[in-house]
Amino acid sequence: MLAVVLWATNATVAAEALRSVTALQLLTLQFGAAAVTLAVLGVCGALRSREAARETWSWRANSPGWRGLAVGMVGLTGTILLQKVSFAFAPVFDANAISYGWPLLIALWGAWSLGIAKGWPHLLLSALGMTGVVMLLGVGAEGLSLGSMVGYACAVGSAVCMAFYTVAAGRLRLRTMQVLLPAAITGTVVAWIGSEVSGAPWPPMSEWLGSIYLGIGPMAAGYLLWTVASARGRPSVIAAIGYLTPFASTALLIAAGAPVTALTAVGAILILACNIGVLLLSHSESHREPETALKPSTPELQRDARH
Template identity: 35%
Template sequence: MARQEDRTPSRVLRDGAAPAAALAFAAGAVALWSTNALVGKSLLENHPVSLVQFLQFIGAALVFALIRLKRRAPIHLLPQGEKGRPVSNLAAFAVGFIGLVGTMVLQYIAFASMPVIEANLVAYTWPLMVAAALIVLDSPRRPALLGVTAALGFVGVALVISGGREQSLFQGNLVGYLAAFGSALCMAFYSIFVGRVATPPDRFLLPSAAAGVVLTFAWCLYDGVAWQAGTYLIAGLYLGAGPMGLGYYFWSRALKLDRGGKVAVAAYLTPIASTLLLALSGETLTMTAIAGAVLVIGSCIAVGIEGPEAGNHA
């Protein structure tokens, strides 16, 4: 006789609780990430990027250490409802290092090298990159539609870059634009692979943050940073503990608990909220760049809706 599907009350509760928890974690990540560009902009006006990054990685490392101490779970076990496959410690660390250190360092180099509102929009093309990867890796039901949607988003990026503040190409410098695009690539890589490994996120985010502390401390020494007490310390540690630390942990948990790709849609609220906050703070875009921003954000939302649907029919 075939084994009947387990439909006990506890199993039903777990099946229903996982998507709800995934959405809650995703909403928390988006709320924190939305403040990243605004707080980062205010710090970079008076402090070098190396110091801001050093404070960030300290804050993130402290958060991940506290989570790790509280959790103390064996590496081969997953919390109920989480998914993934076992991988080596080195592979898990690579996912964390590229996703955390690569994304954040390149993003803040971009923030320091070009208008923050433009860097933020370019850096948040990572959902479009995930969509492109989905076409290759997961054989979606409507790859052409997904590809066109992603392509429109990259057209928007071109408009943001070419239609900056004075309608001339590259208002920042080439390094800044390349850094923003590289940051998006790193975050796309992280979002694709973090949900596919069984290692709990604190296992690879903590050593990645620790590596970030060491690297950015060396960067500060190279820059000859002057160490002074001030309120900037609190803001820098917030960026580390909030958007970087809790933001990454919440997003990692959301991707592991997600069933059907529904939390992806929540991620695309980040460029909307962060761009709005930057606009309220006085950052401006030309009409051309605004049109590009609409394309980027609209494409992200469309990809978020189409991506999970396509994945469910793969």
């Protein structure tokens, strides 16, 4: 839940930050702040426990290795980069709703894994949730330009990356520092090179605060919490909690002055209804079947939860 609270502030803060920095500058600062935060947390954990240091930074036979690195690159670097690019090209309100529609994709994955006979309730809830997201977009309100279409496509890509990360984090024994820190460093380098190539002048440091917050809060802290939750919890429950993200984020955007329409209100209600429905389904499934959630209870994950 704390990760969802942090992510809910993402769009509002990013929209304000983009008034003074470019998308690439925002990404450079965000990834950089996240990398520094993750490195400091890793060093602090290593100083407190030598065993924790070995588990955090060393590679062993049971480590996900390059698979884990690939998951981190897609889940962190891909999700954030595509999301911020979508904010730069499409209306933030619309792009935010699409990029945070990733729980719908997880619900579809759950339906596919169960089969149509058992998974049809998930399919129905996914369809309703997608309808809610479309209503949040207010389709047809402003028409589509080439730039906005690029933004919407990037928002969809961001949702796909995050859905993949949530599922993969539950299947692999991910050590958060080994996965997230390289991804944050890679994002910093890529965004910085792009920013330098664009030649846009950097604003004063006093206007960097919003971008730095996005790196420390929604990115570093949010992903650390979500990685542990994805590995320790049931995917269906995690997806249900994730449904709160677009609702909370939309509510903050509205409070910050975004326009409210009847479609927005109905869309938010549909998303909440899907959230409750998935929770009820997962609760009934847990009573009918043995617990088979993809949540390896390993010392690494226990230490990540503590640190």
